[in-house]
Amino acid sequence: MQKTFIKYTFIIMTAAILLILSIHFLFSLHSLESQQFNTFYTKTEQMIHTLENNRWELQLLNESLNEDYLTRARAAAYVLDNQNNGRMSVSQMRYLADLLNVDELHVIDENGIIVSASVAKYIGIDMADHKQTSAFLSILKSNDENAYLIQNAQPNAAENKIMQYVGVARKAQKGIVQVGFEPTRQLDAISRNTYDYIFSKFPTDVGEELFVVDTTTGAVLGHSNGLEKDFTAECYQLDHLRECDKGAYKKDNSGHLMYITTRFYGDVLLCTAYPRNILMQKLWKNIIPFLFYLIFIEAAVILLLNYLVKQNVINGIHHIIRNLYEITNGNLDTIVSVGGNNEFEKLSAGINTMVKSIVNLSNRISAIIEVSGIPLAAFEYERGVNRMFTTSGLRELLNLSDDRASQFYKYPYLFDQYIQRLTRVPIEGEEDIFQVNDSKYVRIHLSETSGGYLGIITDVTKDVLQKQQMQYENTHDPLTDLYKFEPFKRHAADILAKMHADKVCAIVMFDLDHFKTINDSFGHDAGDKYLQSFAEIMHTMPADHFLCARRSGDEFCMMLYNCGSRAELITYMDSFYESLNQSKVALSETETKVISASGGFAWTDNPQNDISDLLSYADEALYEVKRSTKGYYSEYKNICSTQ
Missing domain, CATH: 3.30.450.20 (PAS domain)
Structure with a gap:
């Protein structure tokens, strides 16, 4: 502000100086011209007096x-x-x-x-x-x-x-x-009565010319520098000289302007010519000291104003700015107190009242939200500010400890980093719902501002869990917790379509052996337990290679994926059957049975294959096993692959 004030003061005073200088220039030029005219008039008076005396003496x-x-x-x-x-x-x-x-x-x-x-x-x-x-x-x-x-x-x-x-x-x-x-x-x-003699008795300035022109013929009768000059320039022409009785500028032989003054005396015209450039030199000799005088005054005034403004205005403004900086950085306990004049005192009181209102507003908003019973919190974050505006429910919604919440309030940039990490990946199927921990979900709505953002957080844990439960029930078998067949087909088709060129996959169809006999002999509860035991073995398989589902009754299906070769597929199949052979299910207090299942699989390295075809091929391989030998798996041999 001080620099701006000095800048505009300098501009205004410089403009005033230029105006004064211009007026002084014009006035001085007019004064010099008048002085030249008066000097000429005085000289002509003396010339005429001398001529009259000499004629009388003659x-x-x-x-x-x-x-x-x-x-x-x-x-x-x-x-x-x-x-x-x-x-x-x-x-x-x-x-x-x-x-x-x-x-x-x-x-x-x-x-x-x-x-x-x-x-x-x-x-x-x-x-x-x-x-x-x-x-x-x-x-x-x-x-x-x-x-x-x-x-x-x-x-x-x-x-x-x-x-x-x-x-x-x-x-x-x-x-x-x-x-x-x-x-x-x-x-x-007689010689003393000639113009040459008269001119010789009157001193002339540098460049000044005195001459006499006959008003009848226009001839130059006498000149202070002799009559050898060329008198064809307009400053020696009678018609132009008649216009110079009040002083005027006319050109000489070189094209330079001459200030001409004339006076009639009898049948002659007494004239003087003074070069304009010499007149300007005299003028600048007068102007330059005046200019330095004005510059000195300008400098003195600016320095004085600078001192007075700094003492009475700038220092107070800087003090207020420092206090405001503290306030904007989050130190809302800062009290602004600047005296010296009534305006500063009013400004300080106004700022203090405004800060107090902001603090009270935050508390009032928090109280309103708590009364409403809505699990909601709001916050405002501004980058570069050391304090964050929040409502009281923020800590609970984000499941923050007291120490961490205090740290976030004190260092808002840490809260910014936390929010950026939290909102980086929303939960599946949502754009603005994020998981805080295993049992907490929140919806975060952010509104960007020029220096930060505004945010509203609501607790949507109950809604998310209900939605997830409904989705799970729609896609999973309630008895075995395995995928239902239709969701399995969609998921398997997606995996197949996205399979890399150097990978292979297989569709496996299972049918539990002797399941009807178990149901008939030991009851449906034992049958369910048998099904659940088979499903548990499926659950133990690596999730990054196995996708498992219950098709219906005692039929199950499985997709082996993300494998590098057919041999790897066979290894996983053997491992699965090894687990089956080692598992026993207690069908009653006295009867246990090893789980037996027949399986058929069809594999491919071509992502263009249709998942329904692979299921059909695997089904054919399954029934081939069931017709021949149960309790093991067989491979479908006629599928076309790129290998």
Whole structure:
């Protein structure tokens, strides 16, 4: 019971742990996804803030530098307008550029041709030949003497070099003075405003990706790992990314799931991708300690429950089981006494009452049977139990001594052996009647149970003896106690039919000599005595070879059987006649006579012969003797045998 209790407790608690673990798993997964989403949102807030600051700084820088560059361009125009010829050599132009702290200085005439420059190879360039330079021709077309153009940094026409140019109209003559700057500060500020730069400033977890997608074209504008990746997977496709504003799983190029979160910012979509397997690793790092914690709690609870159940339930049950074992083994005097709780006390009292009722029931049944006067006894035997239920009449019915009856009650297996031996062979013609001793017969009815049997025993001695007496009288001659002729024929026919191939048998017919003279001379009582004396000699013959009967009057018959040869038959016949010759019968106080009988026999080794034929053959041999010489026997010679 304790093992069963622990088993089911373990199953229930394990099921509860699995349920709690499943709920915790789902909750933790949702928490991790929410945490990832919140982390992404925080990062995008910082990204947007950084982008806004960098753009604002770039705008302020451009405004400040543009004003500074415009001032320097006008200063250069003023210097050049005050020159006599308005032109300078390359070295002079370079010197002036250094003074003005500009990288290049150009003078363009009214035809849009560079006529002076701090860089010699730029002299002679037609401003109209390139898109970058042609923009400044608008100053020549303007009538405003204060006209100017501040161009954004871009590759110049001559060397494809990133430069920022500022041009102003000359006041002394038609033309343009242009100064150029290498936009180091602007480029530095612009570089800080790129997505690659922004991504580099924000740490990412292992496997995490940050990227930006154009909401118009769907192109990936920036990626935390560079733009050399293949962006054909669904996790980079604009249509799929639009579904991830609350977080969703999409496949990468390898088919692995990525947890994608997105956020719109202007005309771009800020995105993060986090591998699901790494998310699961984080999840299991959280789940496994929680699992061990639950297992520890389960083990502690089971051990505690095991201790409490053992102390308060199991020990009491084991005590009751031991008492019940004693009771079932026949120790009905055992008293069950288990305390500790109300249930055990009630159970103990109930068991004691039940045992007492069983004992009383046996006594009541015995008393009822005794009052009824019926010679009957009942018993119940259960294998493996050290006590047997019986009624009081059993000992007398089975003719048991007091010591043996006590032994049977104490050791029921001995009674079982006794009953098995007794019921092994019923008396002839009966199925359930058995002989206890020479003068006692009982009928035993057994009913098998799973562990033993129930039995009822009744005394049928009187009935059996009466039946046997009636059968004996029906089959035996009352004067000689020999078989009557008809029963003899049936019995002899059965012996012949069952005779073995290596055996022989013979039928012998007898007729007492001078019987009529004895009857007439000495009276019927003497005749009866003569008959009885002959029968007594028949009774002395070996029962396993002789079957004897009185046919009628002074005629007798006999079967010799179970003999190995004709010679053995002759030996038995000679022995019989020798006994006859030695016997004398007192016919009166003064007269005795040796018994004389004539006999004829027919023998065979063939079990197929008919017993009536053998009787007839023996009868013929008998009368052959009586016609010739009396007082001896003769053999029938014409019978066919297998010998």
